[in-house]
Amino acid sequence: MSAARPYRYSHAGCAVCALQDSNLSAHEAVRTLVALGSDAQAANEGHASAAPSAPGAGDEIAALLTAGGAAIPADSPRLGGGGGGPRIGRRLLIRGATVIDGTGAPPIGPMDIAVEGARIVEARVVGHPHAPITMPRPAPGDLEIDASDCYVLPGFVDSHVHIGFPQQAKHGPVAPTEYVYKLWLAHGVTSVREVGSVNGLRWTIEQARQAGSGEIAAPHITPYALFPLPEYFHKTPEQARAWVQSVASVGARGVKFLGAQPGTMQAALDEARKLGLRTACHHAQMSVARMNVLDTAGWGLSSMEHWYGLPEALFTDRTVQDYPSDYNYNNEQDRFGEAGRLWLQGAEPGSARWRGVLERLLQLDFTLVPTFVAYEAARDEQRARRLEWHDAYTWPGVWEFFQPNRDAHGSFHFYWTTQHEIAWRRNYQRWMAFVNDYKNLGGRVCVGSDSGFIYNLYGFGLVRELELLQEAGFHPLEAVRAATLKGAQLLGREHEVGSIEVGKRADLVVLDRNPLVNTKALYGTGAVWLNDESRQVERTGGVRYTVVGGAVHDARALLAEVRAIVASEKDRRGAL
Incomplete structure (x- = not known):
């Protein structure tokens, strides 16, 4: 059997692919587009020309990656019943649950929750624990869940995701969207912020439409466009503004930055604010010496991703990271190895500088998504490599993408040492202290998993992030709130989702163990x-049902489908 050819990015006007297929490298293809006029807005005005047009605004990175041999995921099958659901009734009733409402309030129950269509119409306390229920109860539903021994939470918001990653196609077919979405749903994820849309903005917007209409089994998707590489695009602030206008016009809900020339980034942030787009930034080392988190937050940035840019804002005896003289940013082990020594180069916890940075970010209503x-x-590294869910749930191409590889992003364990790990453990202590202090001052901290990289698997990664927030000092209720109401606030959808309240969208998680006692009860395993x-010795826990807009998904059935998807791909590879 011959290997199936990966699906190549085929959005109309993807001249990078055409040029690269003409024996140009990916970078040469992009440079050729620049020479032909790479202003995204101008390139999409439709003027007749013999020259190939540039990819549409927001599709530049997808075009670059696919030109280098990457691919985008296969679409999910349309829903037609069977398998993991969903089940949809005119009136859904969840009876007798103990409710953790997502606001930070303690559990309460028993409660009955009534849903009509996609909305919660009643959420009523109907008695006391360990006592017969004698109080009036909501009218029956045509679909009911007996949750008398269960906990119900708001659906989780994963604030930092990628729906697969095109580079995974170097190791066979890229993981299909069905696989990614079902892992998210099986772990209670009902909303995601797709920070970058690296499979193409228009592709991601279409995925969001299908998810929102119920055509596919998937969380609600909020698509952010990825601001293109500064060395190729947006030489001027005017070009940056035009690009932001373009992505807004096709449906982007936000913009993700990796860095840029400061004046260009200021212009893009200003334009995004004017158009009502939210913004996120991974302050990459190639730009952070010119603008750290204090700078970009002051220019209007909505959120920072990971930790990049925060230690640099805390420097008091230096202005740049203490790079070794032979450091090379394109060497992933250099990049991640030295990153593990960065937090200790900044101000001490509790110092004047430390407090000043916290207070300034709080003043700006800034959001941290630490991942x-x-x-x-x-x-x-050894623990991460042998996590028990990899065997049954990790797509083979994703597993191969995780392995040390000088050409793959995040696959940096070329020769990872004890000293690297010790440095990173100390790094985490300082990093976690800052995030916990920010939360304690009232700052917004959200849960993002950034799954699909570095042995970090979709769905499972969000649960682990909840555990790590508790390691940082969060109460379990604070961790849940970071994954629900705070995430909804970051999306600008707190009036719709994020807490269990009458009138809100019925995005809910039902499980039969208390996740405040043991967060591991949320793992699919x-x-x-x-x-x-x-x-x-037995297994207990796991999400029982995930409700998305009133549609009930059987989480255990979804996990069984994922196991079958993974097993089928392993069999296919074995037959090649």
Whole structure:
């Protein structure tokens, strides 16, 4: 059997692919587009020309990656019943649940939650724990869930995701969207912020439309466009403004930055604010010496991703990171290895500089999306590599993408040492202290997993991030709130989702173990426990149902489907 050819990016006007297929390298193809006039707005005005047009605004990175041999994921099948659902009734009733409402309030129950269409219409306390229910209850539904031994939470918001990554196609077909979406849903994720739309903005917007209309089983998707590489595009502030206008016009809800020339980035942030777009930034090392988090937050940036730019804002005895003389940013082990020594180069916790940065960011209503889980393999690579869910749930191409590889982003464990891990553990202590202090002052901290990189798997990564927030000092209720109401605020959708309240969208998670007692109960693999009655070691927990806009997904059935998808791909590869 011959290997299936990966699906190549084929959006109309993708001249990069055409040029690269003409024996140009990916970078040469992009440079050729620049020479032909790479202003995205001008290139999409439709003027007749013999020269190839540039990709549409927001599609530049997808075009660059696919020109280099990458691919975008196969679409999810349209829903037609069967499998993991969903089940949809005119009136859904969840009876007798203990509710964790997402606001930071403690659990309460038993409660009945009534849903009509996509909305919560009643959320009523109907009694007391361990006592017969004698209080009036809502009218029956045509679809009911007995949650008398269950906990119900708002659906989780994963504030930093990528729907697959095109580079995974270097190791066979890229993981299909069905696989990614079902892992998210099986772990209670009902909304995601797609920061970058690296598979193409228009492709991501179409995925968001299909998810929102219920055509596919997927969380609600908020698409952000990725501001293109500064060395290729947007030489002037005017070009940056035009690009932001273009992505807004096709439906982007935000813009993700990796860095840019400061004046250009200021202009783009200003234009995004004027158009009502939210903004996020991964302050990459190639730009952070010119603008750290204090700078970009002051220019109107909505949120920072990961940690980049924060230690630099805390410098008091230097202005740049203490790079070794032989450092090379394109060497991923250099990049991530030295990053593990960065936080200790900044101000001490509790110092005047430390407090000043916290207070300034708080004043600006700035949001931190730390993605602790995305870097955890740096402090214990062996643990991350042997996580128990990899065997059954990790797509083979994703697993191969995780392996050390000088050409793959994040696959940096070329020769990862004990000293690297010790440095990263110390790094985490300082990083976590800052994030916890910011939360304690009232700052917004959200849960983002950045799954699909560095042994960090979709769905499972969000649960691990909840655990790591608790390691940082968050109360379990604070961690849940970061994944629900705070995430909804970051999306600008707190009036719609993020807490269990009458009138809000019915995005809910139902499970049969208390996640405040043991967050591991949220993992698709559940938690290990000793059953003292049977004297047997058993598995317990796991999400039971995920409700998205009133549609009930059986999380266990979804996980079974994911296992089948992974097993089928392993069989296909074995037959090649």
